[in-house]
Amino acid sequence: MTTIGHDGSQLLASSLRTFAGFVLLAALAFAPINYGSTRLAPFTTLIALTATGGVAWLLSCAAARQWPVYPLATRIGVMLIALVASAWIFVLPVAELPAFTERHLSRLSSRWPHSVLPRDFSLWVAWTGAALIAWFALAHLARTPAWRTGIAWAMLLAGGAVALLGLLQNATRARGIFWNDSVQMPGAFFGTFFHHTSAGAYLNSVWPLGFALALGAIRRNTESARVRI
Numbered sequence: 001m002t003t004i005g006h007d008g009s010q011l012l013a014s015s016l017r018t019f020a021g022f023v024l025l026a027a028l029a030f031a032p033i034n035y036g037s038t039r040l041a042p043f044t045t046l047i048a049l050t051a052t053g054g055v056a057w058l059l060s061c062a063a064a065r066q067w068p069v070y071p072l073a074t075r076i077g078v079m080l081i082a083l084v085a086s087a088w089i090f091v092l093p094v095a096e097l098p099a100f101t102e103r104h105l106s107r108l109s110s111r112w113p114h115s116v117l118p119r120d121f122s123l124w125v126a127w128t129g130a131a132l133i134a135w136f137a138l139a140h141l142a143r144t145p146a147w148r149t150g151i152a153w154a155m156l157l158a159g160g161a162v163a164l165l166g167l168l169q170n171a172t173r174a175r176g177i178f179w180n181d182s183v184q185m186p187g188a189f190f191g192t193f194f195h196h197t198s199a200g201a202y203l204n205s206v207w208p209l210g211f212a213l214a215l216g217a218i219r220r221n222t223e224s225a226r227v228r229i
Helices: 002-033 040-064 072-091 099-111 121-141 145-171 196-228
Strands: none
Touching: 002 040, 002 121, 002 145, 040 121, 072 121, 121 145, 145 196
């Protein structure tokens, strides 16, 4: 009876971990494609995906009764972030934005209401909590080579899709993301991003993954050739 119970717990933990991994991979892939998650519906979708994946991972750890141990530097960094965030939320007064920034944000929100996230405090708290749990889950999954490769490929393919979409939209002189001109957009949007600078920052964080995957493949092929020799 004890063995069956143990096996059942391990099976449940494995299933939950796999489910969590696929949900988080979906979040990594769809977050940039879904309008860069910079609109309200895509942003809440991202929060839901990361929270679902993170909770499933927590449940898998509880079912297996095994909690991963992270490097000391990582734990110290997370505690410092939590400490600073708590100070700003509960102790320190909220810093006021400069008048110029307030006017600028007001113009952006009024001109492009569908492309600028509302500054809702509860949403940002929910996103911060979901993102932290998802980060720990991905860091744990990435210890397995298959998951590590899957994470890299999900991000790389999503970046390739955004770049291809942006080039096609530029070639066809699209007036909106996904050729939807019902919402006014600035002339400098690119791919699924409101502004080309945001798209560039995202793509610059993705293309090195392709370089790393290529180097890994070359290294594996070289090692395989040495073994055959």
